[in-house]
Amino acid sequence: MNILLVEDDVALANALVKTLTHEGFVVNHLKHGQQAINVVKTEPTDIVILDLGLPDIDGLDVLRAIRQHTAQLPVLILTARSSIDDKVSGLDLGADDYLAKPFEVDELLARLRVVERRSSSSKHAGLQIGDVELDTACYGLSVANEAVDISRREFTLLKALMENAGRVLTRESLESKLYSWNEEVASNTIEVHIHHLRKKLPKGFIKTLRGVGYIVKPA
Missing domain, CATH: 1.10.10.10 (Winged helix-like DNA-binding domain superfamily/Winged helix DNA-binding domain)
Structure with missing residues (x-):
């Protein structure tokens, strides 16, 4: 699975890249939302892990742009915004899952496996x-x-x-x-x-x- 990680916390991003790569995923990392939008439109991507607090544009705007381009690409929000309103906003805009920071890596991996199975099942039974x-x-x-x-x-x-x-x-x-x-x-x-x-x-x-x-x- 090819993952696009959109996260401006470099230390966290580096740790996630190392962990996810060890688990067999292919991970590309970006810090800015507009870059992520451009990549989704031009590069093959299986899932996006998206932070909401990005330095250039809000992550929800990134999600909105992704959904305008494609309804099929799975998006997992990974953010410090943990209120019910934030979760509802993200899910209503088309996120497939929402995980609040701090989080356990095992839970993230489990959620990725669920998204991967769901995506594979929807494409090919x-x-x-x-x-x-x-x-x-x-x-x-x-x-x-x-x-x-x-x-x-x-x-x-x-x-x-x-x-x-x-x-x-x-x-x-x-x-x-x-x-x-x-x-x-x-x-x-x-x-x-x-x-x-x-x-x-x-x-x-x-x-x-x-x-x-x-x-x-x-x-």
Whole structure:
């Protein structure tokens, strides 16, 4: 899952990036609301964690702008504003969840897992193509009803391809789902992940369009 963290408290943001990355999430951090609005409109993002007390514009205005652009992108508000009125305002404007500071990291992780399951379920009730099936709740892969070991990044890569079955995904678009902006990515990284995946999947399941990208054909 690709997370956009919008938080102006640098110390808190750094701690969250470290924790969420350790949990297998891809995290990009911004301090300003207008930057977040621009990124949501131009970069692939799976969920936004949004502080309300931002230095340039109010977080609720950021939420309003996000909802004007898309109704599907999950937004979790993470803020020191803990009054009932603040929570009602955030939820009424379209936030999917609201967590007040201070908070326990375990609770944040649990809420992210809920949002992730809900998002995957709303997009695809079951990701299955032929004999290949992904369990989006448990990060599991089975081929011909046999469980297959798969890493978190391999799962994320295969999930993107299966969700977009019939469409070619470029190497750059796949990299954005697996790595944050500040991570150095070797030129052949996606090719290596694809190579490992192909060993676990039926022959020809992932096809290469040279110079373009990769595609999984629908069943």
